[in-house]
Structure formats: C-alpha cells, structure tokens
Amino acid sequence: MIRRSFIILPRVGKATELKMWRSGVACWDDFLAKDNIPGLSGDRKEGMNVALEDADRYLHAGRADYFTSLLPSVEQWRLFSRFGEDAAYLDIETDGLGSHAHTTMVSVHCKGSTRTLIRGIDLTGEALASALQGARMLVTYNGSSFDLPMLQKEFPFVVPRLPHFDLRHGAARVGMPGGLKRLEVEFGIRRPQEVAYVTGEDAVYLWKLWLKGRENALKLLMKYNQEDTVNLATLAPQIEAMLLRKVDDDIRRAGRGR
Secondary structure (H helix, E strand, O other), X not given: OHHHOOOOOOOOOHHHHHHHHHOOOOOHHHHHHOOOOOOOOHHHHHHXXXXXXXXXXXXXOOOHHHHOOOOOHHHHHHHHHHXXXXXXXXXXXXOOOOOOOOEEEEXXXXXXXXXXXXXXXXXXXXXXXXXXXXXXXXXXXXOOOOHHXXXXXXXXXXXXXXXXXXXXXXXXXXXXXXXXXXXXXXXXXXXXXXXXXXXHHHHHHXXXXXXXXXXXXXXXXXXXXXXXXXXXXXXXXXXXXXXXXXXXXXXXXXXXXX
8 A cells, every 4th residue: 555655745635645546646656657747747746756766765675664754643554564564563551541650561462472571570661672673563552642652751762663553543444433342343353261351440450469469460461461462463454454445435436526
C-alpha cells in the first residue's frame, strides 16, 4: 500500500490522492511514467518525481523511519505490508489508570518470540531499547493514547521513532470499535482459560498482589500481558486487509459519484 500512497507528497491530501487513483495513477511507477498530471504544473510534477524517487530509495533500503514524518499517524498502517515482518507488537501494564500511574510490565513480541520486562526486576531503559532493537514498525492497541505516552514519560526517547500501526484506530475505521477483547472475539481468537476473563482492572490488582508476595499473581499478569502482544500479531494483518478493502471501496464510490 505504501507505493500507492501519494499523501507523502507536499500539499497532497487524501482527496487529491483519491483523484489520482481514479484517474489511473495507481502507484508511484504510474506517476513517474507520466510526463504530466492534470492539475499539476511542470515544476511541481518534477519536484514530486524527485520526492517519490527518494521515497523509493528509502523504501528499498528498509528505512521505515523515513516515512514516520511523511505519513499522518492514522495512515501509517500503509507500511505494514512492507515492514510487518519486522514489527514489534507492544503492550504495557500499569499500577493504575491516573496521571500518577507507573508502568509495571512491558511485553514486546517480535518475529515469533516475546520478551517481558518487569518493574523492579529488569524493566530499564536499556532493556527496553534492547527488546525493540531491529524493529522497523510498532503495532499496539490504543498505544497512541496510552502505551507510548506512558513509556515516553518514564523512558524518554528510548522507544524508537518508527511507523506505528494502532489497531484500535484501524479497527474503528472499518466499523469495529471497542476494546481489544471484543476484537479478539470478532475474529475468533480464544485466550487460554487462565487469562480468558482477566481485565485491565484485574491487571492492576494482580500487580498489587505480587507486591504483597503472591508469586502466582505475577505469573498470571505476565501471561495476560504476553497474550495481548501475541494476539496483536494475529489481528494486524486482518485489520490491514480490511483497510485495504476500504480503500478500494472508496475508489469505487468516488467513481460512481462522478
């Protein structure tokens, strides 16, 4: 999808991008192959050519970070098909929901394995950076509003500036609002029995039990947190597929409205 994206260009919004798609300019190659584009001056077309050629070089070099400032945050899902294999699926737990809450646990699932960091044991900035090393994209559920701001507050500038696919916003755009557990049910994902009914509030309570010496509470909390990240990896390609279908539907609707 990223090579179909023209909103990375200066002064090109989604409406202009949609017009390009409808006119037959479906991807960067189509744009570059044309001598002129209706509505664009020769100078502007040439500047856009340069921008797309630069973007193509960075894309082939695997530089996902290059696109972070070019794509609006809600459109960074467009990079998933290119960088999903190197995505880090991230989820945190906290000791409360207020402004004074602290991160108690971070799980990072990447390339089929999960690493969990625990406050007071091994959750440090250095360990978090190590867990995210090599990632080219971040995938979360509501991480834009919760997980990433929390980590930035406690571990400033440790989380790399990478494209971010927030599944909560992606799911809402395709008509599936709500929490992660609801989305899992919609897609037939079943959690292990021991964490099937654990909630975010329960996670806070489990942490407090751990602080009181309940070893099993920590194990259960870890399992819950890890399941979040593993299930993100299952959901992300399915949400991406639905977003791609929505793009194609938008193009067809725009054609009927002409």
